[in-house]
Amino acid sequence: MVWLVVGFVGQIMFGMRFFVQWIASEKAKKSVIPIAFWYLSICGSLILLVYAVHRRDPVFILGQSTGSFIYLRNLYLIKNEKENEL
Numbered sequence: 001m002v003w004l005v006v007g008f009v010g011q012i013m014f015g016m017r018f019f020v021q022w023i024a025s026e027k028a029k030k031s032v033i034p035i036a037f038w039y040l041s042i043c044g045s046l047i048l049l050v051y052a053v054h055r056r057d058p059v060f061i062l063g064q065s066t067g068s069f070i071y072l073r074n075l076y077l078i079k080n081e082k083e084n085e086l
Contacts, residue, residue, distance in 0.1 A: 014044025
């Protein structure tokens with residue numbers, strides 16, 4: 001039961017990123033990807049990765065670990081961009 005809750009929490013967090021992106025885009029009247037999108041992506045992805053490892057699902061593990069790398073890379077690029085602006 002605990003693992004089901006972990007899986008659902010990860011999935012909800014991962015799904016919330018689309019609402020964040022949609023709201024930000026609607027406010028800006030153009031497609032926008034706010035930093036919160038990437039934080040929700042990494043948090044949701046890591047929680048789902050833990051769940052996938054527990055389930056021993058190699059397809060799910062590969063998908064979430066690959067995504068986690070991409071989300072971390074995007075956060076790193078955003079951080080570097082902000083530092084270069086100073």
